[in-house]
Amino acid sequence: MVSVELPEELSKRSIRRPRKGMLRQSAARRRIAVVLALMALVTGAVMPSAGADPYNIGGSEGGRVPDNWDHTFCISGTFPSSVFWHAVYGMANMDDQSGPFYDTHVGNCTSTTDVIITYANDSSWSAYGQYVCDDFNSAGECEQARIWLNDPRLTYDYQWKSISCHETGHTGGLTHSPNSCMTKYGYDVTTAYWFLLYHQDHVNHLNCRC
């Protein structure tokens, strides 16, 4: 059911008796408002909303949709103990923010592990982190993903957490989108803001894997 909020002047009756000119003006305004409201209602209902949802999953700017909500993860390489919890923040956050996604740490990385969190220590690599889906199933869903977190490029704890949130978001299929940790490049390059959470619309997509 779509509800349209009418302008105040349409929803309230005027107590004061209006002058003639004012009456004509307000009637015209009322007609315009009704037409606009109906247009909004109709166009919203029948027109395709191409590109209207930047928080979608899949596509060229998104990760591959995962095969299920069960996100088992393992650690590849040795993260310094000072950053370990920042590195796995993304898994815990996805578990917390979404409904059905749940993270489970497994000791050994095997072919059935969903996400491999990999330590990178490459100061010349101009990347904070990376995501790749290593294994697709016949439906094109991701069976196993690997993410990297590149230590020399991540100075502060909020950078670790933000990139962990970003790359883990791709393992949930999330696409690059503003005002969240899924912002392209990993942080907002115009404001230098690093986000730690998903947008509510991301969460809705995570919850249905759609």
Place this chain on the structure above:
Amino acid sequence: MPTSSYFRRAAIGLGVALATAGGLSSCQQGDSADQSKEVVAESDTTEDLKQMFEGLHASYDPAPSPDALAEQSDLVVSGSVVDVIPGRTYDDGLSRTVTFVVQVGDELTAADQPEQAYVEMWIPGSLPPEEVQRYFPPDLPVSFFLIEAPTAEEISVDDERAGRPEGAPLYMPVSPQGFWVGAPQGRLLMPLDHQEFPDVDISEVLPPASEYPPSVLVPGEGDGK
């Protein structure tokens, strides 16, 4: 209480709205039909190449100019991908890279021009090398901004010497900006960042260019996404 004239006006409004929506909708359908025709007409191996990299993303600091990116790189080359061979494997045995063998046509930064450069790449879905090779016909121009790939001392790999002849250095793109493909019809692809730019020659994103062409968005100077 609404009057009958109110309902009449509302009905007229609804009619106008439906007509407008229908008109706009059919315009949009027309556009998308044209677009799909265009896509089909331009369909070639580079379209598949673009799709091949879906499922790979890096978050990174974009360089503001080709010059700046070259400064971050150990080697900048142009040429073609003449072979794709099996690369190194992580010691957990779960991820295998491939190596692009690049026949160097023009080397832009180092004093000694190598004949071939070996570039380690991650391909989503762990596609086998022969499958990847299909998307790189010999006449497809490519350019790479490269750094030396991490050694076995820096990452845990099973087969350190894989992916190139003995003694040859192994490279990797410095960032998603470090791999460009010149596609037919004057298009330029940036496969690792999933972007395509019309009417840009590959030479425009290479040194000594001190800035990217206007159509190649430099983040922070207009993108802001």
